[in-house]
Amino acid sequence: MAAPRYDSPVAATAPPGLSWHPLRQSYAWLRHPERVVDAGVRQHGDVFSVRMFGSPIIMHASPELVKELVSQPGDVLAAGRANDILAPMVGSASLLLLDGDEHLAMRRLQLPPFHGERMRGYERAMQQLADAGVSRWPLEAPTEAWPRMQAITLDIIIRVIFGIEDDRPRNAVRHAVKDLLRTGTRRSLFAAAGVKAAATGKRPAPDDLLLRGVARSRSRLADLLDAEIRRRRDEGGDRGDVLSMLLEATGPDGQLLPTEVLRDQLVTLLVAGHETTATALSWAVERIARHPELQDRLAAEALDGRHALIDATVKEVLRLRPVLPLFMREVVEACEIGGFRHEPGTLLAGATMALHRRHDLYPDPSAFRPERFLGDDAPGTYAWTPFGGGVRRCLGASFAQLEMRIVLSALLAERRLEPVGDRDEVIRRRSVVLAPSKAGLVRAPRRRAARPQPADPQRSEVR
Ligand code: HEM
Numbered sequence: 001m002a003a004p005r006y007d008s009p010v011a012a013t014a015p016p017g018l019s020w021h022p023l024r025q026s027y028a029w030l031r032h033p034e035r036v037v038d039a040g041v042r043q044h045g046d047v048f049s050v051r052m053f054g055s056p057i058i059m060h061a062s063p064e065l066v067k068e069l070v071s072q073p074g075d076v077l078a079a080g081r082a083n084d085i086l087a088p089m090v091g092s093a094s095l096l097l098l099d100g101d102e103h104l105a106m107r108r109l110q111l112p113p114f115h116g117e118r119m120r121g122y123e124r125a126m127q128q129l130a131d132a133g134v135s136r137w138p139l140e141a142p143t144e145a146w147p148r149m150q151a152i153t154l155d156i157i158i159r160v161i162f163g164i165e166d167d168r169p170r171n172a173v174r175h176a177v178k179d180l181l182r183t184g185t186r187r188s189l190f191a192a193a194g195v196k197a198a199a200t201g202k203r204p205a206p207d208d209l210l211l212r213g214v215a216r217s218r219s220r221l222a223d224l225l226d227a228e229i230r231r232r233r234d235e236g237g238d239r240g241d242v243l244s245m246l247l248e249a250t251g252p253d254g255q256l257l258p259t260e261v262l263r264d265q266l267v268t269l270l271v272a273g274h275e276t277t278a279t280a281l282s283w284a285v286e287r288i289a290r291h292p293e294l295q296d297r298l299a300a301e302a303l304d305g306r307h308a309l310i311d312a313t314v315k316e317v318l319r320l321r322p323v324l325p326l327f328m329r330e331v332v333e334a335c336e337i338g339g340f341r342h343e344p345g346t347l348l349a350g351a352t353m354a355l356h357r358r359h360d361l362y363p364d365p366s367a368f369r370p371e372r373f374l375g376d377d378a379p380g381t382y383a384w385t386p387f388g389g390g391v392r393r394c395l396g397a398s399f400a401q402l403e404m405r406i407v408l409s410a411l412l413a414e415r416r417l418e419p420v421g422d423r424d425e426v427i428r429r430r431s432v433v434l435a436p437s438k439a440g441l442v443r444a445p446r447r448r449a450a451r452p453q454p455a456d457p458q459r460s461e462v463r
Pocket residue numbers: 079095096097107268269272273274276277280323324326327328386387388389390391392393394395396397399400
């Protein structure tokens with residue numbers, strides 16, 4: 001691997017590009033992003049550019065460079081502009097799309113429900129929904145983890161945001177979110193193919209035909225959310241959910257958030273908050289099923305109510321199989337990063353996937369070894385970036401890791417995961433996330449030693 005370029009004199013030239021034909025770069029990025037980043041690092045070291053559908057994206061693949069990237073202020077590097085293909089799905093007031101002071105103010109409002117005591121208050125609901133979800137996994141037939149994890153994480157995010165426990169309203173929101181994700185992510189990818197160079201500022205207007213279906217799906221979900229917001233404003237009171245806090249939150253002007261703004265945040269949380277976590281969980285199932293000795297230790301932890309190794313496993317899954325291979329920023333004001341000068345409009349990326357495959361940070365990087373994350377020499381902040389970084393770091397990072405701990409504990413306490421087929425599943429893109437190629441196909445028979453039950457003579461038999 002070439003030496004990092006970050007301390008070399010500022011270069012006038014653009015970072016070197018991958019030597020492959022541009023079409024091959026775009027195609028490979030969709031099919032095998034790991035091959036693209038491996039080739040980039042092999043050819044050029046820690047900074048290189050990849051052409052995706054005509055637009056060069058500059059990859060940064062060392063902790064030092066990632067730190068430099070995420071430490072830039074929002075008026076130099078913007079994330080919201082780089083995310084604007086998501087606008088038809090999440091709405092223009094979404095936290096994901098804001099930049100600068102507007103972003104910081106909106107983020108400040110949304111941090112409290114995802115931290116500290118408040119977040120611990122969601123554990124019980126997560127636990128109940130995880131147990132209920134796991135009880136529906138078949139005992140003998142092979143099953144795909146991905147859709148089952150999607151169902152669990154969607155139920156959890158709906159419950160935690162709205163506190164909705166009744167089936168009818170929950171089902172309505174559930175269907176609307178699934179529909180929006182299905183139409184939205186597929187069409188965003190196509191739209192991305194037509195999105196030429198934010199770099200040149202010549203981004204074409206979104207294609208009406210492609211986006212009409214997204215708009216329909218979005219307005220169905222928006223109607224449901226608006227009705228829920230109205231109902232909850234009328235009811236008042238704190239129900240311990242995310243919406244309760246957002247309804248009370250006031251902006252810098254001291255005013256409550258308008259319904260449309262609040263709704264865009266809810267759509268964002270619903271969309272950003274479940275498919276990502278479900279995908280990471282299905283990778284966890286795929287990896288754990290193929291490591292029986294680790295699985296026994298994890299199950300023992302789950303049965304004892306401990307979680308150090310489970311947490312380390314969650315981190316290792318997100319390292320080895322990051323759900324999103326990079327995170328993006330767009331240059332707003334000319335700047336220098338990694339020894340290169342970038343003009344406004346240039347797209348820069350933290351190359352999570354490349355970073356996580358570095359031999360110097362992760363010896364034997366393709367091995368699944370959760371112990372890396374135990375003890376004092378665990379990888380540093382900028383060496384592990386499944387959730388991005390800086391002021392744009394994923395708002396739900398702690399939430400997602402807590403949820404993964406709880407769902408995996410529920411699953412491993414009850415079931416033994418057995419792989420179907422001898423070969424490891426490979427990385428396959430499903431819309432925007434990188435999922436296991438067979439959706440985490442396993443058998444999940446009951447484990448012999450079940451979770452200790454509360455003293456109840458009728459339930460004392462070993463299941
Ligand atoms: C394993 C699961 C998840 C992964 C891998 C993931 C990954 C990411 C990444 C890479 C970003 C961009 C960060 C950056 O640009 O620096 C992001 C942003 C975001 N995520 Fe997540 N995420 C996950 C779960 C969640 C959950 C559970 C929620 C909400 C409950 C959530 C809400 C958000 C929001 C609102 C943003 C935008 C933050 C901002 O722009 O300030 N995510 N996520």
